[in-house]
Amino acid sequence: MAGVGAQEVVVSLEVPDLSEVVAEQSHGLLFATVSGAHLYGFPSRDSDVDLRGVHVLPLTEVVGLKHGPETKERMWVRDGVEIDLVTHDVQKFCRLLTRPNGYVLEQLLSPLVVHTTDGHRQLVELATGCLTSRHAHHYGGFATTQWRLFEKTGEIKPLLYTFRALLTGVHLMRSGEVVAHLPTLLEKLDGPEYLGPLVEAKVLGEHRALAGVDARPAPERLEADLAHWHEELQRARESSELPHEPPAFDEVHDFVIRTRLGQVGG
Incomplete structure (x- = not known):
């Protein structure tokens, strides 16, 4: 599934049947998607599944003195795969959505849709x-x-996360x-050519060291590319046609109210 503004890529996902996880939740879910390394295009054999x-x-x-959980978190192993589940109540999620928060955007628009x-x-x-x-501030800060x-x-993992964010x-x-999705971004933006082999190398282990890769780039090259893409991000922000504030704020506010009142289909 890809919506307006979403990434138009096809991502395969080899994980246990997650529909049962959705059915087990005590509160109804508007959606559940896979984020993290699977979404970014560089999962390892031992990667956990980030379900959001x-x-x-x-x-x-909501209206009484006892308030339900705004955020629910759980980690466990299912069919030999570690699952990291985090869900936000619709009000909190939409509050984050109307702020410069790339995490929730990626979760909402992820093509890896479970529910x-x-x-x-x-x-x-x-x-x-x-x-x-x-x-741009979110992605620059996360990269740093x-x-x-x-x-x-x-x-290798945080190195890939750095350039993926930029x-x-x-x-x-x-x-x-x-x-x-990093492999797609490398094609669209002509990113550093060594990142492709590093994606392949990370498959062998979630915490594999860059020093163990034969075709690793020199430290000077990494630092030069890091500076280059930070500069590109700054220039792109300065010339971007995106607004400074979210124009859909009032519509998202109305969506939360309608959802809370049961007027939005679940």
């Missing part, structure tokens, strides 16, 4: 009106955090399209 979604608290858990509803489809359509030039982690650990941000600023 939106649940809807009933009025009885969908009419409410999900409506929210996907609203997503275009939530894209702003300020999302992951680079520091790479400097500390020397692992390329996603650049492409979003230029096109208004959310693409989180």
Whole structure:
């Protein structure tokens, strides 16, 4: 499934049947999608499955003194695969959606759909009106955090996360399209050629070290490319036609109310 502004890529997913996980949830879900390394296009053989979604608290858990969980988290192993499940209540998710938060955009627009509803489809359509030039700050900041982690650990994973974030941000600023899939981004933006082999190398292990890869780039090349793509992100933000504030804020507000009142199909 791909909505307006979503990435138009085909991503395969080899995981256990996750529909049973959805059915087990105590609160109804508007949607559930797969995020993380599977969405980004570089899962390892031992990667966990990052399952993300939106649940809807009933009025009885919102209007009284006892408030239901805004965020629900659980990690467990199913059929030999570790599953990391995080869902937000619709109000919290939509609050994040109207801020420059790339995480929730990618979760909402992920083509790896485990569970969908009419409410999900409506929210996907609203997503275009939530894209702003300020999302560049999110992706630049996330890239900086992951680079520091790479400097500390020397692992391939945070290095791929670094460039994935930068390329996603650049492409979003230029096109208004959310693409989180690194192999697709490398084709669209002519990204560093060594990232393709590193994606293949990461398949062998979630925490594989860059030092163990024969075709690894020199540190000077990595630092030069890091600086280049940070600069590209800054230039793309400055020239972006995306608005500074989300024009769909009022529509998303109305969506939350209608969903809470049971007027949006689940």
